[in-house]
Amino acid sequence: MARELQHGATIWDVARRAGVSITTVSHSLNGKGNISQATRERVRAVAAEMGYVADAMARGLRSSKMNAIGLVFRSLDSLGNYGPNGVDVFMKLAGAAASETLNRNLGLMLVPDLSRGPLPPFSMSLDGYIVFAPHLDDPVVALLEKRGIPYVTWDRDPGRPDFRNWVAHNDAASTRTVLDHLAAAGARSIAYVGGTDRNAWNFDCEAAYVAWCLETGAEPRIYHVPERDGVEGGQEVGGRILADGLPGAVFCLTGRHASGAAQALQERGVRIPGDLLVCTGSDSEHSRQHKPPISALDVDIPAAAAALVQRLCEVMEGASEPEPVLLAARFLHRKSTSPVKGRTKPRPGS
Amino acid sequence: MARELQHGATIWDVARRAGVSITTVSHSLNGKGNISQATRERVRAVAAEMGYVADAMARGLRSSKMNAIGLVFRSLDSLGNYGPNGVDVFMKLAGAAASETLNRNLGLMLVPDLSRGPLPPFSMSLDGYIVFAPHLDDPVVALLEKRGIPYVTWDRDPGRPDFRNWVAHNDAASTRTVLDHLAAAGARSIAYVGGTDRNAWNFDCEAAYVAWCLETGAEPRIYHVPERDGVEGGQEVGGRILADGLPGAVFCLTGRHASGAAQALQERGVRIPGDLLVCTGSDSEHSRQHKPPISALDVDIPAAAAALVQRLCEVMEGASEPEPVLLAARFLHRKSTSPVKGRTKPRPGS
DNA sequence: GTACGGAACAAAAACGTTTTTGTGTAGCTG
DNA sequence: CAGCTACACAAAAACGTTTTTGTTCCGTAC
The missing domain is CATH 3.40.50.2300 (Response regulator)
Known part of the structure; x- marks a missing residue:
């Protein structure tokens, strides 16, 4: 009994103690078979009292389900x-x-x-x-x-x-949401900073950006930064963006890139959102904690x-395989993309 | 064969194809038993070719090791x-x-x-x-x-x-490191903000704080904020600390509390590190991204x-149970606890 | 020439379940 | 009362391994 109560209580122990066969135990516990209500409950009580839990591996072996x-x-x-x-x-x-x-x-x-x-x-x-x-x-x-x-x-x-x-x-729709928002907030030109991993997120957002530019007649400005470069990569691309001439807004897919880019640009005198709007496609501590907080797409x-x-x-x-599931990203509107009255001309760079 | 190559290649399939018994297969693959080198290698080759991987559950059942x-x-x-x-x-x-x-x-x-x-x-x-x-x-x-x-x-x-x-x-040692550092940076009185979870971290750090105060003759000022209250809880305790009279430094165990407290105090005109030093016992994005960055203990x-x-x-x-393992936390010295020349008197509050 | 021993492998048991098939009893029908 | 059904449960097979125990063959010692 002491033995049964601890680690290795098996279905046999339960059966013996309840005075039934292991079949009855299994069926009672799993709600299968043809067992009288009285027996079922008695077996359940005994199993519960012994703290019996069916061995996951034995069960898995038999039913070829790992759970x-x-x-x-x-x-x-x-x-x-x-x-x-x-x-x-x-x-x-x-x-x-x-x-x-x-x-x-x-x-x-x-x-x-x-x-x-x-x-x-x-x-x-x-x-x-x-x-x-x-x-x-x-x-x-x-x-x-x-x-x-x-x-x-x-x-x-x-x-x-x-x-x-x-x-x-829905990366295409989300990208449009962001770009429309940036345009509505007054950004003439919008630069896009994507990652280098060859995944659908990078592909689809960039494609949506290009399409949006085509539709609105904007000139695409695309930068790529390896995901692994993180904030430092963002800082570096911030420098490149400034050297190429400050756009009205920057849309960085990853929060770390956005934070780094914003930081680098702010250090060189660019005011956010005064001179530049910044938005990221992926909310994170970086975007939340930035000063000012950076607008972001947020995953539920x-x-x-x-x-x-x-x-x-x-x-x-x-x-049968139905359609893929498309979720809508929430757009978190923060200070970094707030329209500023009396918007000034970009100061440094171009 | 097509069947064998996919999902369910079992030890039987390997044995049959290699022309041996399942015992031999098992022994060959596990480096046990008494198998000639030639057979061993042949079996291994066949198994590899078939992409055979022993079923984890069958193995686990037999050896009662889940791995x-x-x-x-x-x-x-x-x-x-x-x-x-x-x-x-x-x-x-x-x-x-x-x-x-x-x-x-x-x-x-x-x-x-x-x-x-x-x-x-x-x-x-x-x-x-x-x-x-x-x-x-x-x-x-x-x-x-x-x-x-x-x-x-x-x-x-x-x-x-x-x-x-x-x-x-070593929470006691880490706490001492922090307190000594704060004292060396010029803090006369140090307030302590712990969590409410009843775990060793909270207990030991607080005990070390109390002991340190006893030794140095400082007056203990202890605040508690529920972990789940996060940054908001930190902001709230920031207000309480100010109301009780601004100390020279605040040591918040959690990064979120530290960030919230620092933020609340800064919003009321307290300069960090000018008027107040802030340090946290647990580095996080909050402490890293705060302006100024908050000094922290960091887990390796x-x-x-x-x-x-x-x-x-x-x-x-x-x-046999040897001694517990004690790791040393790294202290990350950041702006929030830098000694400031010509330290001003605390302005608001007391 | 029988006995012994080791090498190389095979057969079978065991692990703890679930599920399929069996078994015995009771109640009902004709 | 034979025969059928329904019920409540038990026995046994199966899952895919690992491990213990056998078995065969062959060489060698007595």
């Missing part, structure tokens, strides 16, 4: 660093996904990178995967595909237009996590 | 919110722990909260746990203890002085993760 899914951050992998400052989207998503999976009684496993090194022992047994921001020809996606493991992605897979199990923001993380897990569960249950 | 550990953030649980802004320690630690466990071919599972709701199916089968910041009489710790599941904690368990499998900063996250995983592995292998 856990994997989460892999491709963009973090490409950063080569699992603790980049200010990329708090990841933690939020991991946390939100964890509580979302818990609601469905699933576990969530963090899997750094499947494409290099020996495979973590569990990785190929998981029931499904959430792949965050797959890049072009992503080997992780290829592996999952080859193994026939269900997966969903955040952001579409840029190389596989036929794949539809993804959830993302819980909604994203919910949609991803929901879709993954559907896929795991073999649902 | 995965759980990570549970108690302080996040108490925040009731898995995406708190600026608490980036968590993501960093999760990421660092994930890559650390991967190096040992272990999986890392995120487990939100074991003490409420139905248990996640896997939680009781994991090989071990890392519990981040357990609080007093923590039910999660109690559960693990009852189940006999090995675990280590970040921060000691405040209610169990005999438990020694923990890794933490990769080192912490490495120590935790290392210790957990030792415990899982049944090592």
Whole structure:
């Protein structure tokens, strides 16, 4: 009994103590089979009293369901660093996904990178995967595909237009929202600063920017900064932008680039929002804490996590692939893009 | 063959194709048993060609090793919110722990909260746990203890002085470092702002503060703000501190409180570091991005993760419990605690 | 020539479930 | 009362490994 109460209480122990067979125990606990209500309740009581929890591996082996899914951050992998400052989207998503999976009684496993090194022992047994921001020809996606493991992605897979199990923001619409907002706030020309990762976010936002310029007759000014360069990369591009002639506004996809660029420009005398509007496509501590706070597109993380897990569960249950899920990003209007009365001419540079 | 190459290649398939028994396959791949070198290599080649990976659950069932550990953030649980802004320690630690466990071919599972709701199916089968910041009489710790599941904690368990499998900063020493630094920078009186979670961090830092005051003859001024109140809580306590008379320095344990307090005080005309020095016990985006940047104690996250995983592995292998691991926090000296020449008298308040 | 021993492998048990199939009893029908 | 059904439960198979125990073959010692 002492033994039973601790670590290894098995279905046999419960059966013996309840005076029934293991079949009856299993059926009672899982609400299956044909068991009288009285027996069912008695067995449940005994199991609860013993603190019996079915061994996850035995159950998984039998039913070939692991009851856990994997989460892999491709963009973090490409950063080569699992603790980049200010990329708090990841933690939020991991946390939100964890509580979302818990609601469905699933576990969530963090899997750094499947494409290099020996495979973590569990990785190929998981029931499904959430792949965050797959890049072009992503080997992780290829592996999952080859193994026939269900997966969903955040952001579409840029190389596989036929794949539809993804959830993302409507990047084209969001980009337009930002650009329209900047134009309405008085910006004549708008520079665009994107990243260099070859993922859909970068592709789609840039395409939307180019299209918007075409429509409005604006001259596109596009800069690229590697994601991994972070705030320093933003500072550097700020210098380049100033050297090329100050535009009316800058739209930086990542919050760290926006913060760095704004900082570099402010240090050289550019007033924000007086001389220049700044906006970012990805809210973070950097944009919130900047002086002035930088307007941003914001991900509704819980909604994203919910949609991803929901879709993954559907896929795991073999649902026919419906349309991708498009979420709307919220636009957070902050001081950095407030129209200023009596707007002055840009002072430094051009 | 087509079947074998995809999802369900089992040890039988490998055995059949290699013309041996499953025993031989198992032994060959695991480097056990008495197998001729030639056979061993042939089997390995066949397995590799078929992309065979032993089923984690079958293996786990047999060897009662899950090859995965759980990570549970108690302080996040108490925040009731898995995406708190600026608490980036968590993501960093999760990421660092994930890559650390991967190096040992272990999986890392995120487990939100074991003490409420139905248990996640896997939680009781994991090989071990890392519990981040357990609080007093923590039910999660109690559960693990009852189940006999090995675990280590970040921060000691405040209610169990005999438990020694923990890794933490030397909070007493760190607190002294900060206070000495503030005093050396010219602060006569130093106010202390702690959290309300009943964990070792709060207890030990406050105790060290009190002891330091006793030694130096300073008058203790202690404030408490709930962790969950974040920046707003910091702003509120900033007002209280001002009302009670401006001290020479404020030491806020959490970065969000520090940022809020500094902000509230600055808005009321207090100059930092001119009139007041501010320092925090936990670096975050808030402290880094504040104007001026706030001095902080910084966790070496990769080192912490490495120590935790290392210790957990030792415990899982049944090592006799050695001493706890004490890491040194780095002190990041920033503008907010720079001595100012010709220090002025505090202006507002007292 | 029988006995012994080791090398190289195979057979079978075990891990703890879930699920399929079996079994016995009771009640009902004709 | 034979035969059928429904009910409540038990026995056994299966899941894919690892590990323990066998088995075969062959060389060598007595």
